Amino acid sequence: MTDGSSPDLASGTVHPGPSRPxxxxxxxxxxxxxxxxxxxHYDALVADVDGPALQKLYEDMVVVRRxxxxxxxxxxxxxxxxWPPLLGQEAAQIGSGRALRSDDFVFSSYRENAVAYCRGVDLADILRVWRGNASSGWDPYTINMATPQVIIGAQTLHATGYAMGILNDGADAVAVTYFGDGATSQGDVNEAMVFAASYQAPVVFFCQNNHWAISEPVGLQAHVPIARRAPGFGIPSVRVDGNDVLACLAxxxxxxxxxxxxxxxxxxxxVTYRMGPHTTADDPTRYRDxxxxxxxxxRDPLARLATLLDSLGLLDADYTDSVKATADAVAAELREGCLSMPEPAPSDVFRHVYSAPNSWLDRQQDHYERYLASFGPDGGTPQEGRR
Amino acid sequence: MTTMTFGRAITAGLRRAMDDDPKVILMGEDIGKLGGVFRITDGLQKDFGPHRVLDSPLAEAGIMGTAVGMAYRGYRPVVEIQFDGFVYPAFDQIVCQVAKLHYRTQGAVTMPITIRVPFGGGIGSPEHHSESPEAYFTHTSGLRVVSVSNPQDAYTMIQQAIACNDPVLYFEPKRRYHVKGEVDEAVDPASSDMGAARVITRGTDVTLVTYGPLVPTARDAAVAASDDGTSIEVIDLRSLAPVDFATVEASVRKTGRLVITHEAAQSGGLGAEIAASITERCFDHLEHAPVRVTGFDIPYPYSKLEFHHLPDLDRILDGVDRVMRRPNSLSGLEGGAL
Structure with a gap:
């Protein structure tokens, strides 16, 4: 295991037992x-998850895969x-995402589209930034989830600060931050753990160890299981099978x-696995066996839950048909939302840099708008020569 | 009116902002019991409590990143960066997050964070304690940058910076902390605009633009020049991003000559931006190319040499002589060996 990958999930290194792990x-x-x-220990935390609840978790995973x-x-x-695919990480995101309360606040990276789905995001909003129509997809306060963070690990500090604010407010909400194994090498993530421990901030660090940071295996980021680091900061940690939605929920x-x-x-x-490329611009065949x-x-998260549901008699044709119909409808809505997304206006490029008028920027905008107007009412945007 | 030092005026402004708005919190290293290494937050933790004056772990990126989270939650964090040269670990959070979040979220999230930075040299410190990093931030869209030069502005503008819904870098000239001045604490911060430059000495021959620690030096230069019959108009920029070019332009249209002085290094500095912008705006009114009198393009030097690096009254007057086309100016070497 020279790449430092996790113990084999199927080979008996799992130790369910009566005490805390x-x-x-x-x-x-x-x-x-x-x-x-x-x-x-953990059965009690999911004692309420009955057959219909398991079916709902399965449906969620099918929908987000779709x-x-x-x-x-x-x-x-x-x-x-x-597009940054989440294929393979559905259980980690649905299991954790479905544990949250609406007044909790999520600070994620760019791959947590299933968490956004759990938060109730408008589907087209997920695509807005990737289509290039806006600098981000949604108003964070409408679903209590910050828009995707691209700087690796930066959001862990935002979550910690938000949690410090929760403490000051005397509220019982929680800030939850998502990041990957690569991010754990960043200073920001380590500083976030220092601050979170020092202030005892109500923040959950949810690390999806998907084994790959673009082309770099997790062994390059961590020589021991990543979860071992947190106790050094004074933070309790737990390793969970990230492809087991029920365990992630627990x-x-x-x-x-x-x-x-x-x-x-x-x-x-x-502990999960990025089954797809880092993004659609990546080619994992160059570096991955x-x-x-x-x-x-x-170890697919959907297949294992389907098998469990089947063994419980909860996977009949009516159910699977309805899940498929839901996924198809969501996909159709997503596609329609993408194709009908309004195009931004040229002057939008200047909007929201500041919350108040700014003499430098206002002058540039004025000059550029007059420049555009010089092409006449029809020629508004000089597309020729822009490339 | 109360007589107080520059540093005390900032303290008083912070106190009033905290009194006025319970969402104003202070974050930084050593700002609690110690009151900060310059004592600017002296007594504030005792009076407002540790939940509003937070001694932070010793990590600038952590302070800035958690301030972002606090702002997300509706707070108005005022972050103290202990010394200018310690701001760089926080640079990523400032440039990639603080400055961009309003734009990124299309106005949904505001970042009303004030970042206080004691800056500039002249105090005999070791490396990293005397820098002038303002141009890094004036070059960053989404930030506002101010520098204060006197106790009244220090008092008023810290409140204006805190009330501003956009992030503000507030540069404090640390070598002037002990300068005393009159402060009217009854002044309403909303009655003036921190973005406006101020003409502090009227003149007709040369416009001398500066900010922060060199404002008193520039004023002294104007007095000395008037003894020689040269009338200098001194402008305290106050706001470095955006610069109030209307005020500078109006002055240069009158004088036809512009000298800019700052402690920061010359190349790519704020003086370059001012020279270029004013040349674009009123080229036909200029009698001479704008001249910069600045720190050299060197790492901040060891303290025994720092007064060679820092512009002083004589170097400023040499720049004035140059735009006046006087042959004694030594600062213009373009016609010489170089």
Missing amino acids: GADELVQLVDPHGVRHPHG IDAEATALQRQGELAL VTREALARARSGGGPTFIEA ANELEDWAA
């Missing part, structure tokens, strides 16, 4: 074969400039409860 234990409630294993596929297709068709609920009750931050390492992909395909 140690930092290296991988919490797993549903194994890759779809078998539900009892867990002395959103991902549709967006990838839109990119290939030239409708999006770029550990996130525990972290949220700790934060709400004054217990401070928690670090979650969700196809066998590794096959190994992880066998």
Whole structure:
């Protein structure tokens, strides 16, 4: 395991037991074969998840996988400039995303489109930035989720500061920040853990260890399991099977409860795998072994939950048909929202740099608008010569 | 009117802003019990509590990034960067987040963060304690940058910066902290505009533009020049981004000559922007090319040499002589060996 990848999920390194797990234990409630294993600590946290709730989690994962596929297709068709697929990470994002309360606040990277779905984002808003029609997709306060952060790890500090504000307000909301294994090398992430621990801020660090930071394997970022770092900062941590939606739900609920009750931050390492490219501009065949992909395909988060549902008699044709219909409808809405998105006006380039008039910028805008007007009412935008 | 030092005036302004708005919080290193290394936050933690005056871990990016989160939550953080040369670890958060979030979110999220930076030289400090990094920030869209030069402005403008819904870099000339002046604490900060430059000495022959620590030096230069019969109009910019070019332009149209002086290095500095913009705006009114009198393009030097680096009264007057086309000016070497 020279790349520092995680212990094999299927090979018996999982240790469900009666007590709270140690930092290296991988919490797993549903194994890759779809078998539900009892867990002395975490079962209680998902005791309310009955058959219909499991079916809903499955539907969520199918829908976000469909959103991902549709967006990838839109990119290939030239409708999006770029898309960062989440294929393979559905359980980590749905399991954690469905644990949140509406007044919690999410600070994510750019791959958490399934979390945005959980927050109730308008579907077209997910695409706005990738189509190039706006600098971001939505008003963060409408769904209590910041728009995607591109600077790796920067959002972990924002979440920590937001959580410090929650403390000052005497509220019991929680800030949740999503980032990847690559981000854990950033100074910002480490500083965020220092601040979160010092102030005992109600923040959850949700690290999706998807094994790859573009072309760099996780072993280049961390020589030991990433979750081991947090206790050094004074932050309790847990490793969870990131392809097990039920386990992700359980550990996130525990972290949220700790934060709400004054217990401070928690670090979650969700061990998962980026099945697709970093973005649609990436070519993982240049750096990744196809066998590794096959190994992880066998641990697919959707397939294992489908197997579990089937074993419980919850996967009949009516149900699967309805899930497919929902996913198709969502995909159609996404595509329609993309294709009908209004184009920005040229003068929008100047908007919102400041919240008040600015003499430097106003002068530039005035000059540019008069320049554009010089092309006449029809020639408004001099497309020729712009390339 | 109360007589107070420059530093005390900032303290009084902070106190009033905190009194007026419970969302104003202070964040920084050593700003609590110690009151900051320059004592600017002296007594504020005792009076407002540790939840409003936060001693931060020793990490500037962390301070700035958590201030962003606080602003997301509806607070108005005032961040103290201990010394100018310590702002760089926070640079990424300032440039990529603080400056861009309003634009990124199409106005949904405001970043009313004030970043206080004691700056400039002249105090005999070791490396990293005497820098003038303002041009990095005036070049960054989304930020406003101001520098104060006297106790009254220090008092008023810190409140204006805090009330501003856009992020503001507030540069404090640390070598002037102990200068005393009259401060009218009853002044309403909303009654004036921190973006406006101020003509502090009227004159007709040369426009001398400066800000922050060199304002008193420029004023002294104007007095000395008048003894020689040269009438200098001194402008304290106050706002460095945006610069109030209307005020500078009006002056240069009258004098036809422009000298800009700042401690920061010359190349790519704010003086270059002012020279270029004024040349674009009133080329036909100029009697001479604008001249910059600035720090050299060197790392800030060790303290025994710092007064060679910092523009002083004589170097400013040499620049004045040059735009007056007097043969004694030594600063214009274009016609010589170089």
